[in-house]
Amino acid sequence: MDPRITPANAHVAARSLEGRLQAPRFVDPKARRIGPPVADLLRTPAGLRDRQLLHGESFEVLEIRDGYAFGQAGRDGYVGYVTAEALTDLPEPTHIVAARATHAYPAPDMKRPELCGLSFGTRLRVVSASGNFFETAEGWFVPKPHLRPANAPFKDPVTIAQLFFGTPYLWGGNSAWGIDCSGLVQAAYLACGLPCPGDSDQQEETLGTALPPDSPVQRGDILFWKGHVALAVDDRVMIHANAHHMAVAYEPVADAIARIVAQGDGPLTHHKRLLL
Structure with missing residues (x-):
């Protein structure tokens, strides 16, 4: 099981996993919401940031221990820890x-x-x-x-990604103050009412339909490399949050493919398209 989406740790597991794994105890999650403007979702208590959650987003709490709440993000099922003080009981957003x-x-x-x-x-x-x-x-x-x-989703993920142009790059970031490649794609998709996991490898596995090599690129196509993802703006240009520019930036697709190969990060691994 992928630990990023398996709500279990050494102390507790979600009741939905009973019979599928062993745990000291199984509990029903308690729905809470994020209080600060941005809260880090940590891999371990006081550990590294995996993702970020925004004010008002839901978080399913399984346990609070030593000042940290262990649980699962409502938007995508991502598992981790937030500080207990980051949780609040806000009403359903409108x-x-x-x-x-x-x-x-x-x-x-x-x-x-x-x-x-x-x-x-x-x-x-x-x-x-x-x-x-x-x-x-x-x-x-x-x-x-x-x-x-909240019940009026946008229509075009690329338009949403373009809102973030110039936003600083931040590993694990999910906000206007810092965002990474998969965070940008997820923000774009979720705003359009389309489900989207949090990390680029998860997105590569689940989003869109794979196209044959050398297929023409069109607006909305999703381009994947090992550990990286971008959205095509048109047949020549893509937008992505990336460490080369340390920002959300536009880049010609052909230039990006050549640059990423040259820096040792390998070729394009998938060219995918969402077929609605």
């Missing part, structure tokens, strides 16, 4: 942040000092409106143009 980033204010007044920044994909429950602002369940005020109903 809206998502649909701009690359926005601010939350203590009042419907853009001149007031902001409370925090919120990334694209942040999930909020709108409870009222005041002028050009929505009020959220947290008591925050967020500009109306920056929110979109």
Whole structure:
């Protein structure tokens, strides 16, 4: 079993795994939500970051021990640890942040000092409106143009990826303040209501239909290398979060293929297309 999507550790396992593996105890997960604007999803308590979760996203908690909660991200089933203080009990979201980033204010007044920044994909429950602002369940005020109903997905993943142009590269990042290659693809797909796992090897296994070698590239195609993924913008250019530019950047497909081979990271492993 892939430990990234198997909700079990040395102390506890999800009840859904009973009979499939051994564990000291099996428990039903408790649904919580992420409170800070961004929270790291860690491989081990106080360990390395695997992914990030955004405010309002769900997290299925199996155990809290020594200040860390072990569980599974609701968006993709990714397993890991978050700090216990990052968890809260927010109501079901009604809206998502649909701009690359926005601010939350203590009042419907853009001149007031902001409370925090919120990334694209942040999930909020709108409870009222005041002028050009929505009020959220947290008591925050967020500009109306920056929110979109959660039940109204976007249509084009590439358009979403392009929102992140210039965002700094961050290993394991999933926000407007730092994102990696698979985080960019996942943000684009989830915003369009399309399921998408968190890491590039998982995406290579599950997303789209593989095309024959040397197939023409078109907008929306997914290009994979070992440990890397990009989205085609058109028949010549792709967009990807990458360590070469240390940012989300555009790059000619042919140039990227040659550069990645030259730096020793191998050839294109798959050219895939989502067939709707």
